[in-house]
Amino acid sequence: MPSGSLHAKLADALRERIVSGALAVGEPLPSEARLVEEFGTSRGTVRQALSTLRNEGLIEGGQGRRPIVRRRPMGQPFETFLSFSAWVERSGHRPGQRTIELARRGADPVAADALRLEPGEPVIDVLRLRLLDDESVMLERSTFVLDIGLLLFDFDPDAGSIYAGLLARGVEIVAATHTIDAIAAPAEDARLLGVPKGGPLLRERRTASLADGRPVEYGDDRYRPDRATFTIANERAHHLALVRTVPETGEAL
Amino acid sequence: MPSGSLHAKLADALRERIVSGALAVGEPLPSEARLVEEFGTSRGTVRQALSTLRNEGLIEGGQGRRPIVRRRPMGQPFETFLSFSAWVERSGHRPGQRTIELARRGADPVAADALRLEPGEPVIDVLRLRLLDDESVMLERSTFVLDIGLLLFDFDPDAGSIYAGLLARGVEIVAATHTIDAIAAPAEDARLLGVPKGGPLLRERRTASLADGRPVEYGDDRYRPDRATFTIANERAHHLALVRTVPETGEAL
DNA sequence: CAAAGAGACTTGTACAAACAAGTTAACCAT
DNA sequence: ATGGTTAACTTGTTTGTACAAGTCTCTTTG
Numbered sequence: 376m377p378s379g380s381l382h383a384k385l386a387d388a389l390r391e392r393i394v395s396g397a398l399a400v401g402e403p404l405p406s407e408a409r410l411v412e413e414f415g416t417s418r419g420t421v422r423q424a425l426s427t428l429r430n431e432g433l434i435e436g437g438q439g440r441r442p443i444v445r446r447r448p449m450g451q452p453f454e455t456f457l458s459f460s461a462w463v464e465r466s467g468h469r470p471g472q473r474t475i476e477l478a479r480r481g482a483d484p485v486a487a488d489a490l491r492l493e494p495g496e497p498v499i500d501v502l503r504l505r506l507l508d509d510e511s512v513m514l515e516r517s518t519f520v521l522d523i524g525l526l527l528f529d530f531d532p533d534a535g536s537i538y539a540g541l542l543a544r545g546v547e548i549v550a551a552t553h554t555i556d557a558i559a560a561p562a563e564d565a566r567l568l569g570v571p572k573g574g575p576l577l578r579e580r581r582t583a584s585l586a587d588g589r590p591v592e593y594g595d596d597r598y599r600p601d602r603a604t605f606t607i608a609n610e611r612a613h614h615l616a617l618v619r620t621v622p623e624t625g626e627a628l
Numbered sequence: 629m630p631s632g633s634l635h636a637k638l639a640d641a642l643r644e645r646i647v648s649g650a651l652a653v654g655e656p657l658p659s660e661a662r663l664v665e666e667f668g669t670s671r672g673t674v675r676q677a678l679s680t681l682r683n684e685g686l687i688e689g690g691q692g693r694r695p696i697v698r699r700r701p702m703g704q705p706f707e708t709f710l711s712f713s714a715w716v717e718r719s720g721h722r723p724g725q726r727t728i729e730l731a732r733r734g735a736d737p738v739a740a741d742a743l744r745l746e747p748g749e750p751v752i753d754v755l756r757l758r759l760l761d762d763e764s765v766m767l768e769r770s771t772f773v774l775d776i777g778l779l780l781f782d783f784d785p786d787a788g789s790i791y792a793g794l795l796a797r798g799v800e801i802v803a804a805t806h807t808i809d810a811i812a813a814p815a816e817d818a819r820l821l822g823v824p825k826g827g828p829l830l831r832e833r834r835t836a837s838l839a840d841g842r843p844v845e846y847g848d849d850r851y852r853p854d855r856a857t858f859t860i861a862n863e864r865a866h867h868l869a870l871v872r873t874v875p876e877t878g879e880a881l
Numbered sequence: 882c883a884a885a886g887a888g889a890c891t892t893g894t895a896c897a898a899a900c901a902a903g904t905t906a907a908c909c910a911t
Numbered sequence: 912a913t914g915g916t917t918a919a920c921t922t923g924t925t926t927g928t929a930c931a932a933g934t935c936t937c938t939t940t941g
Contacts, residue, residue, distance in 0.1 A: 380924060406891060417926045422892090430683055438892050439933030456862060556857040557810035557828040575828035577810040604809035607860070609709060633894060659921060670896045675922090691922050692903030 385414055385424035393433055393444055403441035404434060457551060457583070459505050459513065459596075460536040471506035474533050475567075479524070486518035489582045489593040499524025501537070504567055511568050512602045516595040523591045548591070551583040555605055558597070568599050575600050638667055638677035646686055646697055656694035657687060710804060710836070712758050712766065712849075713789040724759030727786050728820075732777075739771035742835045742846040752777025754790070757820055764821050765855045769848040776844045801844070804836040808858055811850070821852055828853050 392398045405413070410421045425442060428434045436442035456462070463470035481495040492498070498518050505513040517537070519527065523546055530540045538548065558578050565572040581594040645651045658666070663674045678695060681687045689695035709715070716723035734748040745751070751771050758766040770790070772780065776799055783793045791801065811831050818825040834847040 382924075408891080419927085420925060423924085425892095426679070436892085437933075438931095439890085439935085441891070551862055553860045553862070554857050555808055555830075555860070557830040557851075557853040559828050573826065575810040575812050577808075598810075600810040604807050605858070607806045607808070609804055609806070635894075661921080672897085673895060676894085678922095689922085690903075691901095692905085692920085694904095694921065 381416055382420045382423035382427070385410070385416065385420065386427040388414075389424060389428060390431075390433065393428075398444050400444050400446060403436075403443050406441055456553075457548065458536045458538045459515070460539070463507050468507050469509075470535075471509060472533055472535075473504045473506070474501070475504060476500065476502040477527065479521075482518060486593040490518065490520055490590050492520070497521050499527060501527065507602060510602075512599050514564055514567055514597045518593045520589075520591050546591070547586065548583045549586045550588075551581055554580045556580075557600075560597075564597055568597070570599055577603060577605075579605070634669055635673045635676035635680070638663070638669065638673065639680040641667075642677060642681060643684075643686065646681075651697050653697050653699060656689075656696050659694055709806075710801065711789045711791045712768070713792070716760050721760050722762075723788075724762060725786055725788075726757045726759070727754070728757060729753065729755040730780065732774075735771060739846040743771065743773055743843050745773070750774050752780060754780065760855060763855070765852050767817055767820055767850045771846045773842075773844050799844070800839065801836045802839045803841075804834055807833045809833075810853075813850075817850055821850070823852055830856060830858075832858070 389398075389404070398404065404410075404425075407418055407421050407425070410416075410424075411418050414421070425434065429442070433445055434442040435445045459472075460470040478500050479497060480500055482490065482492050482498040484494045486492075486498065487494040487496065490498070498521055501515070501517040501519070501524075503515045503517075504511055505515055518524075523541065526541060526544050526546065527537065529544070534540075541548070556578050558576050559573045560568070560570055560576045562572050564570075564576065565574065568576070570576070577598040577600045579594075579596045579598070581592070581596070582590050583592040583594070584590045642651075642657070651657065657663075657678075660671055660674050660678070663669075663677075664671050667674070678687065682695070686698055687695040688698045712725075713723040731753050732750060733753055735743065735745050735751040737747045739745075739751065740747040740749065743751070751774055754768070754770040754772070754777075756768045756770075757764055758768055771777075776794065779794060779797050779799065780790065782797070787793075794801070809831050811829050812826045813821070813823055813829045815825050817823075817829065818827065821829070823829070830851040830853045832847075832849045832851070834845070834849070835843050836845040836847070837843045
């Protein structure tokens, strides 16, 4: 999918060589002069493409030294993090889901706050049990704003990813904030997930937004702690928007 | 600290206007033509500086529209995430610590694996109770490789951040991998943190490395779940190296 | 044999020019 | 007033040139 501009096409071409293995990890890229020759563009355009790859963390290198391949790009980290199905498939397992409830009701105070609505405003609630190789792994409580949530009635939520379904209908989620903590399993959650009541659950709360910044989904996912963890890699250069926060006293379950 | 090149100085100048508030969040930047006029450089140089800020996530905008200020840069997200003291101070609270143990012993298998050592090789173990406003919040078990760990005997670990002390001695940690999950509190941890035995704890395991990639610290931090959470903001454009993983069966506590 | 130097090669920086393409605001006509 | 068109302004893309600065290799020199 060449994105119109020349430097984008060039970046795509070089990225393709990296993912395909034509350029191995650790190997130096062709010199800028060679790329100019090969693609018939100016050096500025070549440098623009290389800058893109550098920002993606694919290549590194300094002055006087040809840039070298740092690593293979991972498919779509954003998709993977947002979509349970995509994550499970990437891990080499088989995803599944059982929709327990799909309802239209008034927003509870927590979800309303996250979605910038008034408590009681109509929203669509979804309660799904998520499976990994037929084993219960995660309990997902999602709240969608009304106009987006109504789309969920158009397709079978048991079929697969809700995000994929929404995307196919033109709803493009481009940003999300995730908060991760641990809670003691309430009776209902413990029963559905097959863990002891009061035992630890890994919780991820999520607010997902569209390109214009409007939040459209609030989610509360609870994982069996022995089946899921979160991993973050951060480097000094590549500053990550990752923050530990102190919740206000009394806010906890 | 102007970094030599013109475009770097220009980026520094604009960044300074943003952090100082001279350019408010949401406000458009001066047009490229104005910046060319003001700084007396070419447009290419101006665009290079703007590209830097864009990559830092400070500005955003599209064709035909002046870029607008997205947000204030946070001081040093890497430091904040690595250092408990820095995190607590940023949150407006008072950090504290009580060193329970500082010992030289053989590496346990888990730490040895993370540090690429053989089990039993000598390492430095640190066990510290971390306080937030005089309240126990986190239990930190760190294992340092020998040459780095020996430096810890030179300064008082109760004084403050170990990272700050190491940095002052020329040990610069530039990369880290964090894994977050939830566990049930063992008896000893429960007693030290003042939580019920078997209740949920938020655990962060960490491997920190130097610039050359050598891992020098393995850490296992356990938080009271009502006093700490992890928050991640990710956007489609700004791909984050953030991955959920499925731990192997039987690996859990 | 080792160290120093020269030269070729490479990437980084900076300037200049021109056109493409999107946005905004003013203007005119209905 | 409203709608559409135009014109000015803005950022995006591309090419060209020139020099600075770092890296590497080969050769010369001690």
